[in-house]
Amino acid sequence: MLAIIAYALGVMYSPGPVNFLGLNAGMNGQTRTSLGYCLGVGTAMLLLFLLFGWAGATWVNGHLLIAVSVAGCTYIIYLAVHIAKARVDLESIAQPPLTLRYRDGLVLQLLNPKGIVATLPIATLQFPAAGIQGASLVVWSLGLALLAAGAPGSYIWAGSLVGSRIRNPAFFKRFNQLMALLLVGVAFSIGYEHVWVPLTA
Numbered sequence: 001m002l003a004i005i006a007y008a009l010g011v012m013y014s015p016g017p018v019n020f021l022g023l024n025a026g027m028n029g030q031t032r033t034s035l036g037y038c039l040g041v042g043t044a045m046l047l048l049f050l051l052f053g054w055a056g057a058t059w060v061n062g063h064l065l066i067a068v069s070v071a072g073c074t075y076i077i078y079l080a081v082h083i084a085k086a087r088v089d090l091e092s093i094a095q096p097p098l099t100l101r102y103r104d105g106l107v108l109q110l111l112n113p114k115g116i117v118a119t120l121p122i123a124t125l126q127f128p129a130a131g132i133q134g135a136s137l138v139v140w141s142l143g144l145a146l147l148a149a150g151a152p153g154s155y156i157w158a159g160s161l162v163g164s165r166i167r168n169p170a171f172f173k174r175f176n177q178l179m180a181l182l183l184v185g186v187a188f189s190i191g192y193e194h195v196w197v198p199l200t201a
Helices: 002-012 017-027 035-059 062-085 102-110 113-129 135-163 169-200
Strands: none
Touching: 002 113, 002 135, 017 035, 017 062, 017 102, 017 113, 017 135, 017 169, 035 102, 035 113, 035 135, 062 102, 062 113, 062 169, 113 135, 113 169
16 A cells, blocks of 8 residues: 555656646745646546546557647647746736646646556556455545645645745746746657657557
C-alpha cells in the first residue's frame, strides 16, 4: 500500500505542465481563483483511476496514447502562448489575463500523458496486487485524486509565497515567458516520447 502512495507522490508532484501552470498562477496572485483548477486536476485523475481500474489496460493501446499525446501537446502550447502574451500590471495582478479554471485543470490533466503514466500502473498493476477492487477501488481512487489535486495546489502556494515579495512587473513578465518556454519544452518532450518515438519505431 505504501508503494502505491510513494509512486503517486513521485509522479504527481514532480514538475510537469499541470504543476508549472500552478506555479505560474501562484506567482501571478491567483491563489484563490485557482482552487477550481486544482479540483479539475483531481477530477481528471479520479476519472482516470476509475476508468483504468475497472477497464484495465485493454482500452489503452498505442494509438490511443498517441492521439491523447497530440491533443495534450497542442493544449499545453495553447496555454503557453497565452501565458507568454500576458501583460503584467501590478495594480491588476489579482486579475491576470489567464485565469485557470476547473475546466482547464480537467482538460489539461485528461490530455496529459503524465496523468495516464501516473494512473495506469497503479490502477492495472498495483491495485490488483494489493487486492483493491470494488468499493475499495473507489475509496483509493478518491484518496489518490485528492492527492493529485494537492500537487498543483502546492506549486500555487509556493509561487504565491515568492510572488508576494516581488514588486517589479518586469520580473513577472520574464517569469511568465520562462514558464511559457518550459511548457513548450514539456510539450515537445511529450511529443517526442509519446508521439514521434512510437510512430518511428
